[in-house]
Amino acid sequence: MDQFLQQIMLVISQIPQGKVTTYGEVARMAGYPGYARHVGKALSKMPRDSKLPWFRVINSQGKISLKGEAASRQRKLLEQEEVNISENGRIRLKQYRWHPE
DNA sequence: TCTATGACGCTAC
DNA sequence: GGTAGCGCCATAG
Numbered sequence: 001m002d003q004f005l006q007q008i009m010l011v012i013s014q015i016p017q018g019k020v021t022t023y024g025e026v027a028r029m030a031g032y033p034g035y036a037r038h039v040g041k042a043l044s045k046m047p048r049d050s051k052l053p054w055f056r057v058i059n060s061q062g063k064i065s066l067k068g069e070a071a072s073r074q075r076k077l078l079e080q081e082e083v084n085i086s087e088n089g090r091i092r093l094k095q096y097r098w099h100p101e
Numbered sequence: 102t103c104t105a106t107g108a109c110g111c112t113a114c
Numbered sequence: 115g116g117t118a119g120c121g122c123c124a125t126a127g
Contacts, residue, residue: 023109034122040108041124057108061116065108074108090115 004032008042015056018081019098020091022060029100040065048073056081056098062091 007030015021023036032038043054055077058064064071075085085091 024111027109034110035124036109037107037122038109038124042108044108054108059108060110067108070108088116 004030004035004038005042007031008039009052012052012054012057014100015053015098017053018083018096020056020058020078020083020093020096021098022093023057023065024060025097025099026057058091060093062093063089 008026011026011029023039024033026039027033027035030039039057043057046052046054055074064074066074075089078085078091083091083096
């Protein structure tokens with residue numbers, strides 16, 4: 001499980017600025033396909049001020065899965081990276097999704 | 102051991 | 115494109 005966390009963190013740290021990816025993708029890249037929920041769980045335990053670009057991780061629908069203040073924080077951070085977000089809070093994955101080889 | 106839960110994904114309509 | 119349902123897997127109680 002610790003190994004899982006290490007891999008997750010490694011993958012997330014690889015996400016380039018201005019790009020976003022999904023929980024499922026992160027899990028798969030880390031070598032744990034099907035563990036999307038656990039990615040979110042791991043991130044929820046991380047401190048807000050973590051150095052990791054956790055805000056570049058969104059769900060497969062291109063939406064932020066957080067609520068209230070946390071959600072607006074993430075949205076703000078993404079906007080700072082030139083990621084356009086629709087009025088309904090959706091991000092165009094076609095355009096911003098990052099998928100490595 | 103069983104049930105509920107979660108920053109999710111995929112398919113069907 | 116948007117929502118609803120069901121599946122998935124580890125953890126907490």
